[in-house]
């Protein structure tokens with residue numbers, strides 16, 4: 456099992472490298488987030504030993520349980536839907552919250568961050584495909600939220616995130632990734648104070664190579680590293 460995780464990481468990195476070469480991008484500009492949700496701490500430690508530093512979790516409880524058991528340079532990303540009553544617990548242990556999709560949630564983060572005298576980095580989650588079952592903002596609602604959150608002194612928008620539909624052929628998601636990229640370019644062109652669009656969190660095990668070709672700067676890979684959940 457441990458050999459598998461290290462080997463999987465090597466393979467994923469090779470594919471990232473190849474996708475970067477195909478699209479004229481730098482390997483260093485793509486951060487691999489090892490999505491370790493539901494996996495035991497031993498698996499994270501194996502991945503850490505194989506060089507992984509960024510880990511993705513979708514539950515606050517899991518971040519709180521795992522973070523103390525990992526070396527201090529481990530970075531935990533909150534990638535799952537976040538409830539307002541969990542914000543207080545997650546703003547310190549998480550390096551980036553990928554899943555902000557409402558003003559109410561952003562306000563809660565501002566309030567808790569102010570209380571702790573912290574600046575919290577966030578991404579806005581966009582439901583590009585318009586899937587009803589998914590969280591995330593409709594693309595046409597993103598700009599309004601960007602403007603509102605840009606006025607919050609303790610919250611900093613770093614970019615956008617999307618969860619693309621599950622598809623058999625990753626090419627089917629290329630248009631989704633293109634749309635998120637274009638939206639980020641559009642927002643960036645407005646030069647809004649306190650807002651940058653350097654992070655595009657898109658692409659999972661089934662489609663991260665296509666996502667990289669379309670500009671992903673963070674990819675979130677679970678199954679491809681740790682095996683089935």
Ligand SMILES: *Cc1c(COP(=O)(O)O)cnc(C)c1O
Pocket residue numbers: 490492513534535618659660661675676677678679
């Ligand atoms: C589970 C999850 C992933 C990883 O999915 P895999 O298909 O296992 O790579 C990525 N992003 C989010 C938001 C997830 O919840």
